[in-house]
Amino acid sequence: MLGRLYGLRGGFGALTLGRVALLATIPLGLMLYLSMRLPWRFTRYRLTNRRVLVEEGVNPTVRQFVDLSGFDAIDVQVEPGQEWFAAGDLVFRRGAVGVLRLAGVSRPEAFRRTCLETRQSFTAVEALRSDAYARR
DSSP states (O other), rough: OOHHHTTTOOEEEEETHHHHHHHHHHHHHHHHHHHHHHHHGGGEEEEESEEEEETTTTTTTTEEEEEGGGSSSEEEETTTTTTTGGGEEEEEETEEEEEEEEEEEEEEHHHHHHOOOHHHHHHHHHHHHHHHHHHH
């Protein structure tokens, strides 16, 4: 909601409605930001050499994951208001079925490319490994 409000372009020169709204909602934005930084609210997305993880808490516990071989495409969905924050949602798909959704990823296109490159490397290594076992 705040991103949509901040993106309003009406106004005169540098004084736009979005910038006035930004100044007016600084206390609200600060409270929302600090509430996300509470120890039990930490959420982290992590890419390893085998899977993509969603971890929560100070001592990270895995809430969701998808193996690198468990998806074949990643869609970037930018919801209204997310473009102001340069954020978006990543939807990992296997065929037409979504297997994992990462909400509010900062700079989602860069993370999408990194995930796809890691998946490509993983599948190439797995193919070589299965070839080596087949030859034995």
